[in-house]
Amino acid sequence: MSRTLVKKRSLSLPVRNLGNEAGRYGTLAVLFGVFFLFAVTAPSFFSFGNLSNVLSQSSVLAIVAVGLCFVVASGGIDLSVAVSFDIGAMTAVLLLKSGAGWLPSMLIGLAAGALVGLLNSFLVVKAKIAPFLATLGTLFIGESMEKIVTKGGEPVYFPGMSEAFKWLGRGSLFVWESGDGTRIDFKFSIVIAAAVAAAAYFLLSRTVLGRYLHAIGAQKEAAALSGVPVKRYTAYAFVLCGLICSLAGMIGSSVLTSYVPMSGRYYLMDAIGAVFIGSMLHRKGYVNVPGTLVGVLFFGILANGLNLSGIHFYWQSVVRGGVIFAILALNSAIANRRLHTAKSNPVA
Amino acid sequence: MRSEYVLEMLKIDKEFPGVKALQQVTFQLRKGEIHGLVGENGAGKSTLMKILAGIYSPDRGEIRFEGQVQNRLTPRLVAQKGIHFIHQERHVVPYLTVAETLFLGIEPAFSPFKFINRKALVKEAEAHLRKTVGLDIPGDKPVGELTVGEQQLLQVCRALYHRPKVIVFDEPTAVLASKEADRLFEIIRELRRQNIGIIYISHYLNEIVQLCDRITVFRNGTKVDTLETKGLDIERIVYLMVGREIGEQFPVKKRTAGEPLLRVEGLTHIDQFRNIRFQVRSGEIVGVTGLMGSGHTRLGQSIYDGSGLTGGVLELNGRVLKRIRSDKAVSSGMGYVPEDRRNRGILQSMSVRENISLASLKNISRAGVVRPSAERRKVDELIERLDIRAPGREAVVNDLSGGNQQKVVLARWLSSGAKLYILNQPTAAVDVGAKAEIYSLIGSLIEQGAGVLLISQDLQELVRLSDRILVMYRGEIVQELEGDGITVEQVMVAMMGGNENGTSGQRAANGMESAVSDQI
């Protein structure tokens, strides 16, 4: 009798997972590919000295991206991480400059970041504004405040800042120099980043907080009806994010020993990219910290490798965009769209 | 020789990895007949329809349309041939107007850049709607403002625009009030008069018996039988579907009730209900029902999370609740099974384990940290107890059948130790087998001292399970029926406002009578 090929639109469980696996490995493949490419083409790339450089240079971005994870996991987005970043830096540097000790300055800096998060929560939870718009507004307002405080946006230099604070970004855990000029400089900021990432990983994957955030991100209404205090936990996510990003800002200002207004913007897009690359590496597509870190490292390696290959700085953006695009295309071409929700009709 | 059948699906086989969805299934549809398809979820009727729709291809077998063999059906081809589907989910864009929705994709214009003559479109839409389905609504109204029944009629009208030869209705009345359902039946009968072949899929066996000329029963991927509906009773159909007697479904009613778990007084909602007063005691099932618009479905959720409430007192376990919120409800021992299971009951992309433990994380965690082994133990226990059929506790809940998904939701509340359960249409679109399991689960909950508020429009279910039934009409409780002798007719009459609307109540009651008198 007439017979046709089996044509499947909706896949049953096993095949879908296969698609996911392929997508994940595909992404990893590209990342490794880039890594090896640089290892081969740029001789100085694959040295411990250089790699530790990459790590320290990526640590600030890592912290921002990790902070962002909390908000994205709960289904939102936070464009104002740039502002939390800057406010942390601004408060700390200004306080230091006026003579305050490093500890109080840091604590108040963290509080400032948390405040930004609180503002975001208010807008999203109470005023019920979409996170994209709400944090966009915060971004505007925050950057404007920075310009007002610095009367135009000029950086605030403070090379004489407290040594303890300087240590945040410039201090090294250990330095090892060998005779032939290799220098491994394992900066303290890497440790901070690792600690923050570990804490965030724990929170997101092992605690009630993490479970609630994922539930809110998966299906807010159902989560609410299951007794998850949605409003409260959404607020937690934003506040945590603001806090963490302000820490990143402080480290950044420590590296430069100055507060440069609007420097947070630079990290915004990369952080978003890293978080999403991270979610593509997860079996079910959840936002996750390890994946995000891979994303962060990827950006770091890319920038570093391009530099070492002698490729002009301007090519960085081009390559960055191109490679992300390639990963995305690969991922989509192989894997099934797992962001797609229920089929409209019940099975059989 | 011209076939008497407009559609034939002969000896269809269909397999998915690990599942034989259809085995040697033969189905034939005559011109101008209403043919019902019944069977549990998973029995194969949806798969057969998906093959008909061109979404799947059969592994083996032949499909003939008007006597001609069809190869390689695609959705587009199927529509061209004149086979149209009215789906369960009404996919609509809320802010498009009626006219725009009616003609979406088939706008009377040639190239996509042609301008729409709004006024003409609206006029034509209104005329068409009036003529084909007797619907009289302004053509420029946003579709989101129509009632569910009206939206469905819009869909039917759209299908009729193409002069179909076959129309497939998939669970159309699950969301309709009985007046709207009656109207739909009229239209379907009219379609039959026009010699259109109609396939009618439904779990509402009384409707099937009323409406259809013949039915085909599916079980486990095979066709059990095709019968004339004349003289057929529901018991026989269920027996064919399940292989069991219907009587076995319902648990024996428990008589003794204990302390009041929930007490509600003067509860008022902004627009759905007012002055609601009742109580639910431990060990009893209180049923609530009413027509669409009576407020009974809203009642359940509002008691649980306070949405829309403007006044009244809620007492739980003897203590008045100051703030009514879902998380407070959960910690006070309430559990809510929502009507819209897919979007508000389960968290689709999460696993069975995560779904079940969501409301009881406090119990399996220490200082905010979840203890995986404790969670696993608890979840496995519940999966076993409720016989949740899934490929393991990590399975994505979305992939389970409706009945199993519902069990997951119930498991969540069992896990959180809820004592008061508010169930909103718990067995809607759940197959007969799973229904029975859910009923016995409710029975065991009661035995352990829980109280259940059962909101349902399935009157059989309501009458069989409930100790008391509260009937709501236009936002108020108009009658409370108690005792063993409650009949479905009594409930129906109360639902329609007692002696007002006497005729429609009587007609409907008569319709139900023949189908269910044996049960009661």
Place this chain on the structure above:
Amino acid sequence: MEQAVNALRTEWNRPFLIKYSGYAVFILVAVYFSFRSPSFLTAGNWINILVQSSVLGVVSCGMTAILIGGGNHVIKGGIDLSLANNLALNAAISAVMIGKGYPVWAALGAALLSSAAIGFVNALAVAVLKIIPLLATLSMMYLLQGVQLLLTENKVVSVSHPLLSSIANDSFLLLPIPLWFFIAVGLLMHLLFNHTVFGNWVYAVGGNRQAAEAAGVRVRLTLGATYVIAALTAAIAGLLAAARLSGSVPGIGDAMLLDVLLAGLMSAIFSRHAVPNMFGTVLSSLFVGMLSNGFTLINVPTYWVYAVKGSMILAAVAVTTTQQRSAV
């Protein structure tokens, strides 16, 4: 089901309030400025505002097209982060080529082609490869940023050409030419999206993709088309920008992105159904332009503008989005 229907019903009972809140904000701000500065309400000033908003207005219409087709979802919805850079690159290409002596038509042609090409790639990525628009256009944005840097070496490229200066400075029938561009594009887009079959499709796809698909709408084609249309508006805006700036300036892309997003998203508050629309986009772009203009007139430093922009937009948006958010 009853719940769902009733939820829909009560939502639609508020359109009156929503539609007029947008205008209310607009008028309030205008009133404020006119009190503080006598020259605000003059015809000359308003022509100024209109002209200054023209670049933003043109490209924002493109963004709105994508927003309509993408639906409302924050992350999964349609968006094009590369539009502003597309505009900037377009201006850069024309500027560099004219500067190197190429005939103006070649320069403009090349710029147009590049914008269109970008649009096509985006369309492919989103519609065919089904990459999340946020990510696809994010990576495109990086790419374009880089190309722009390479082309202009991060420097201002100043050119002068009679055509460009004519566009920037001349008037036609008493109205400056940039304004004509603004009006033309706005009108065209409005007609396209509100009065044609295609426009209907875009709204359908954005409102409920499954429904549109079930109805037989060619979803992928429609979505892809919105990205190409947006790219074309970026091209036109790029031309305008090159004319007004007499060349190209590095960094305009980054600076404009937020404004473009704002204008597109804010357009929803001018619609009955809280849905992005063309007319609302025109008004929002004017609003943004009005803010900058007003603040200059009353001598408030520009960095205050950001704050005010942000907070006012938020206030206005809060009113509309309440409608869209479920009451949680």
